[in-house]
Amino acid sequence: MDGAVLRLKGENFWDPECFLPSDLVKELLAASAGLSVYLFDDDLLYVRGNVGSGVYREWALRCGGEPEAAPLTAVTHLIITHESWAALSELAGRIAPLLGRQVHSLLAKERFYGSYNLVVCKKVLSKCRGAKRLLKHYGFALQDLLFFGDWRNDIPLLKKAAFPVAMRNAGEAVAMHARAVTLFSNEEAGVERFLTRFFDL
Structure with missing residues (x-):
């Protein structure tokens, strides 16, 4: 959820500052009538139109x-x-x-599962904000963090993490902010294989 929620010991801790106003969401749904839309509301997925499960499978499994x-x-x-x-x-x-x-609103120039995405979210919403909340909970800081990223929304955290790593499938605009790039992509267990070699496991 890009840092909007922390899952600790099976419990969700939301950051209310990251929620879109409900009146705005209603206006956006009306403005996009006839188009395929999906949104996340309290960890539930809501879908209108032709949105394949591959698009959201890593975000939410339950559909409302x-x-x-x-x-x-x-x-x-x-x-x-x-x-x-x-x-x-x-x-x-x-x-x-x-x-x-x-x-x-953020409009990516790259296709995602065959379609372009126009994403609407709060400006404060970021993985960097979420990481700070999580690290603070455990008594750490960004200077202690090894972070993996592959998309534009990962750039702020790649810039601030102690050891930023880009995935093999990351674009050049993302990879340029990393100290290392994995040899394998997300789909090829790139994180696990990188950590195994990094820590000589």
């Missing part, structure tokens, strides 16, 4: 139905997908006036 059925009390991400980057770019321009100062 369509977005219009969600309570919208703890929405961290709203993602609109389309095969046309231009169509999402046009939509991003239309919804921009709705977002205000605390929310932004």
